[in-house]
Amino acid sequence: MTTPERPAKPAKPTTELTVTSTERLGPAMLRLRFAGDLAAFEGVDDTDRYVKLLFTPDGSPDLSTMADGERSSVRSYTVLELDVAAGTLAIDFALHGSGFAMRWARDVQPGATITVQGPGSGYSPDPTADxxxxxxxxxxxxxxxxxxxxxxxxxxxxxxxxxxxxxxxxxxxxxxxxxxxxxxxxxxxxxxxxxxxxxxxxxxxxxxxxxxxxxxxxxxxxxxxxxxxxxxxxxxxxxxxxxxxxxxxxxxxxxxxxxxxx
The missing domain is CATH 3.40.50.80 (Nucleotide-binding domain of ferredoxin-NADP reductase (FNR) module)
Structure with a gap:
């Protein structure tokens, strides 16, 4: 008897976001604000909701340069200041290490775009906990x-x-x-x-x-x-x-x- 395979989870939707502003919060934290069509975020209220930023394997946000069959590299970040109706959100980037998501955020200028996948989530505080x-x-x-x-x-x-x-x-x-x-x-x-x-x-x-x-x-x-x-x-x-x-x-x-x- 064979065990039936579980159906694959449907892929999360992708959204193109445009950087609208950058704000240095401290010596090691940078906040980027974005605009885009955020209909996929409607009703996602968990406090740990996140998106996956999509890059090419060499760290470029321009996915059009990828070869057929090549998989994008993803970096997950928490979504802040979400306003679905206004189509805006923010993401904080810790400025440690040398990862290409951090480098992209550090150097990006308003008007640049990036594709994200999501949202995902899974946690909100339990108000009945002691x-x-x-x-x-x-x-x-x-x-x-x-x-x-x-x-x-x-x-x-x-x-x-x-x-x-x-x-x-x-x-x-x-x-x-x-x-x-x-x-x-x-x-x-x-x-x-x-x-x-x-x-x-x-x-x-x-x-x-x-x-x-x-x-x-x-x-x-x-x-x-x-x-x-x-x-x-x-x-x-x-x-x-x-x-x-x-x-x-x-x-x-x-x-x-x-x-x-x-």
Whole structure:
């Protein structure tokens, strides 16, 4: 008896966006604003909604230069300031490393276009939770920001962020009962250590932990299991992995998932 194959998931729609402005938020964060037809985003309200920016394998946004059958390279980014009716959104780019999405964002000028695929999403804070644990590094900061923005005024918990230095901290509004803690790589801090140092609260916790995969998947996730958190009911995932480009990182994630399933 053969097992029937699962039907392939339909491809996400693609949209051409035009850069309308650029804004430097700090020494290591840049916000680009875009305009386009955002009908595909209607009703997508999760706070971690994202799009995949499409590039050629050598990092150009001009997909017309690709050969037949050649696959584009994708880079995923959280969507901010979404206004479907106005056809506008924003994306924050962390200015670390040397990836071609970062280089493109750093050098791009208003009027330039790029094709994106999406949106995708999967998380919004649970308003019935007793408290919230939001954890991330530079890459996850936009999603954490959006989660904090929709928490009720009486929400309790922690937001733990890792950035390069104190100068890279950005304003992060949060309910009075949610303590925002910053850690800094230039001081030798790690995301997992910052989470372990938190006084653990009573009650049911709603968890969002995203960032560098080694810290998230192999350090923080096991610790949360020890604390009684079921990862199946939490949003825990690596956004990137130190030393790997996105294509290598996705392969690493597949191998990790296969090893954990065996």
């Amino acid at each position: 408290w919230h644990l939001l954890v991330g590094d530079d890459a996850a900061l936009p999603a954490v920001r959006q989660a904090l923005a929709v928490l009720p005024p009486d929400a309790q918990g922690y937001a733990v962020l890792l950035v390069g230095s104190r100068a890279e901290e950005l304003p992060l509004p949060a309910p009075a009962g949610v303590e925002v803690r910053w850690s800094h790589r230039d001081g030798g801090a790690g995301l997992a250590d910052a989470v372990r140092e938190l006084p653990w609260r009573e009650g049911r916790v709603d968890v969002f932990v995203h960032g560098e995969a080694q810290a998230v998947m192999q350090e923080i996730r096991p610790y949360l299991r020890e604390r009684g958190v079921d990862p199946r009911g939490a949003s825990i995932s690596g956004y990137w992995k130190r030393g790997l480009v996105d294509e290598e990182f996705r392969k690493w994630k597949r191998e990790l998932a296969a090893a954990e399933a065996s």
